[in-house]
Amino acid sequence: MDKGNLPIEFNNEIDEVIKSGNEYYTLSMDRLNKLAEGFTDISGGVVNLKQPAKVPHVQSLYEVTVTLNMGTDHITTTEKGEQFHSTLVGVLDAVERQVQEHRAHLKTTCLP
Numbered sequence: 001m002d003k004g005n006l007p008i009e010f011n012n013e014i015d016e017v018i019k020s021g022n023e024y025y026t027l028s029m030d031r032l033n034k035l036a037e038g039f040t041d042i043s044g045g046v047v048n049l050k051q052p053a054k055v056p057h058v059q060s061l062y063e064v065t066v067t068l069n070m071g072t073d074h075i076t077t078t079e080k081g082e083q084f085h086s087t088l089v090g091v092l093d094a095v096e097r098q099v100q101e102h103r104a105h106l107k108t109t110c111l112p
Contacts, residue, residue: 006036007044013051031092043069064091
């Protein structure tokens with residue numbers, strides 16, 4: 001997958017994302033494909049966008065989960081927040097950090 005064309009499943013139940021077109025889908029796919037560029041360790045993944053529960057007098061929280069398959073390992077990151085865009089960006093930032101840490105760890109443990 002070194003060309004950056006990851007097979008990513010995109011599950012969405014948030015009305016705002018549907019109304020906004022492909023903006024959030026494109027943001028997710030661009031960031032995850034960029035993370036895979038030049039590497040063969042990520043074989044695919046899943047992005048889940050969950051609609052907040054409608055509970056009166058309770059602050060709604062969006063939930064975004066990203067899972068990436070990395071060989072026999074996987075990285076899963078979930079963020080919850082009041083604003084969808086910042087929650088999505090936060091989870092993408094977190095998954096990027098985790099992948100970089102995973103790669104750094106493999107590099108140090110696999111050295112002769």
